[in-house]
Amino acid sequence: MSINLFVICRVWQPLVVALGLLLSMQAQAALNIQHWQTSNGAAVYFVENHDLPIIDISTNFAAGSARDDEKSGLAGITRYLMTLGAAGLTDQQISNGIADVGAILGGELDADRAALKLRTLSSAREQQAALDIYTSILHKPDFPAATLTREKARIIAGLKEAATQPASIANKAFMKALYGNHPYAVEEEGVPEAVGALQRDDLQKFYQQYYGAKNAVIALMGDMTPEQAKAIAERISSGLPDSPAAGALPAVSYPQAPVERRIAHPASQSHILLGYPGVKRGDDDYFALYVGNYILGGGGFVSRLTEEVREKRGLVYSVYSYFMPLQELGPFQVGLQTKRDQAEDALKLVRETLRKFISKGVTEAELKAAKQNIIGGFPLRIDSNSKILDYLSVIGFYKLPLNYLDEFNGKVEAVTATQIQDAFSRRINPDNMVTVVVGGSQ
Structure with a gap:
């Protein structure tokens, strides 16, 4: 919560x-x-x-x-x-x-x-x-x-x-x-x-x-x-308690085999989530994965998943992907909602799109557009005191460099298509992903 x-x-x-x-x-x-x-x-x-x-x-x-x-x-x-x-x-x-x-x-x-x-x-x-x-x-x-x-x-x-x-x-x-x-x-x-x-x-x-x-x-x-x-x-x-700092959390293990959970529900839509352990805060691969995910499913209507699954085939109401970096490996998640009778087709296409993305990488045109959108939207990330405060909290808690925000756009601009493909192929195994489907009968 x-x-x-x-x-x-x-x-x-x-x-x-x-x-x-x-x-x-x-x-x-x-x-x-x-x-x-x-x-x-x-x-x-x-x-x-x-x-x-x-x-x-x-x-x-x-x-x-x-x-x-x-x-x-x-x-x-x-x-x-x-x-x-x-x-x-x-x-x-x-x-x-x-x-x-x-x-x-x-x-x-x-x-x-x-x-x-x-x-x-x-x-x-x-x-x-x-x-x-x-x-x-x-x-x-x-x-x-x-x-x-x-x-x-x-x-x-x-x-x-x-x-x-x-x-x-x-x-x-x-x-x-x-x-x-x-x-x-x-x-x-x-x-x-x-x-x-x-x-x-x-x-x-x-x-x-x-x-x-x-x-x-x-x-x-x-x-x-x-x-x-x-x-x-x-x-x-x-005035705070004189207690020691909390110990480190245990490392996250990667799935050794695919996991699938199907949960019956009377809703007219199926809710589907796919995922894999992603990245920690401060991870060396973060910017390559961040820019790559913008192209995959984090960029809204300009993302691959939206284009392939929603716009071309009309199989989903919404589809997205994101990384949530945490102290240990936070989740990489792909989510979609679709009609119950389209759930299997939509899930199959999402998996195919993800596999192709990991194996083939991104185009230079996609990369250029993603960088322009991310960098162009960056001022909105720090356009208020409260947003800056949230970044200060993240920088401090996860011990990120003090110039993290100053270097953000430069790090984005430096990402290459090769780095994206390399990072995704090393970090995300589509064969061992976790899948949850809620909707339909068993």
């Missing part, structure tokens, strides 16, 4: 509108990323920008769903309940306090990371009030028992509803088939039985183990000087 819940009330509208004005300034200039460690070991990544009177903060921990062990859903519920009661404040008091100063409180969770975010005005009163609440959440979460009971019931109801939806069924079955016993197979949302069994003590222990300063990456962006940023980072890190 990618938790992305925001408390948004009375946000100063002119600030939101003004974010668009940053495009020409931020997208054109190289980002000066400053990096240091706090006195108790938290890593800090900071970009100074005074164009708007706002600051953005994201505190990231190696506390994603891959750390759940046998308690599926624990990471997500821990992160979420931190925002629903802290230092004696109720969830309503937290919400009202954030709203009163026009701030935004948010968070995210994936397999690797849990993050808590804050956007606030940089003026002293509003900033101080927002930081008071934000640091209370980070330092003194209460995990109220009554709130936990309430939220468990809500989450379980959502999980039971999701268990009837073909897209959700396909995604969960795909990750389980692809990763087996690896922690990446753990369902981010949890499963009803495991969620129902979670106790307040479980959340407290998870917090103490994974929310320590040595396990934290603090990303800061906006209207503050380096001295102010250092003070804020120290304030955030100083």
Whole structure:
């Protein structure tokens, strides 16, 4: 479950509108990323920008769903309940306090990371009030028992509803088939039985183990000087648990034989997913695979899969492919939706298209067009403070080079057709892919 819940009330509208004005300034200039460690070991990544009177903060921990062990859903519920009661404040008091100063409180969770975010005005009163609440959440979460009971019931109801939806069924079955016993197979949302069994003590222990300063990456962006940023980072890190950094996740194994799962469902459409372990963050093959995948299925209507399977044959409503790099090998996935009676034809054609792509590679015309589209769209990746903040978090958490964004377009431009074919042929084995089909009868 990618938790992305925001408390948004009375946000100063002119600030939101003004974010668009940053495009020409931020997208054109190289980002000066400053990096240091706090006195108790938290890593800090900071970009100074005074164009708007706002600051953005994201505190990231190696506390994603891959750390759940046998308690599926624990990471997500821990992160979420931190925002629903802290230092004696109720969830309503937290919400009202954030709203009163026009701030935004948010968070995210994936397999690797849990993050808590804050956007606030940089003026002293509003900033101080927002930081008071934000640091209370980070330092003194209460995990109220009554709130936990309430939220468990809500989450379980959502999980039971999701268990009837073909897209959700396909995604969960795909990750389980692809990763087996690896922690990446753990369902981010949890499963009803495991969620129902979670106790307040479980959340407290998870917090103490994974929310320590040595396990934290603090990303800061906006209207503050380096001295102010250092003070804020120290304030955030100083109250975190004194626990060791999380250990490395186990390596991902490649499938030794093809895996296919077919799941009956009464829906009129079949949902089909194919995949294979892909790449890690910072992988040497990343840019060749990224540009190649744009041509294969990541470029929307200009991709090979869309052209062959949708436009020429009309076999699917949608088809795509992507790589999701993680700390260990994240998934390479091809997905499509089609009428039940066309599912076999569509699946066969997708497999043929993928095999041809891997064996024959890309044309120079396709490569040129892909580079132009990727590079031309790059300014939109960093056209707001919040987008830059997300990149800072990724750069810091995965220890990417500080000039990662500055060199992005150059890395894309340097990719050759030979590199794409070589990377795909080495990294993706079409004979041993995982396939999940949801729809139709058994």
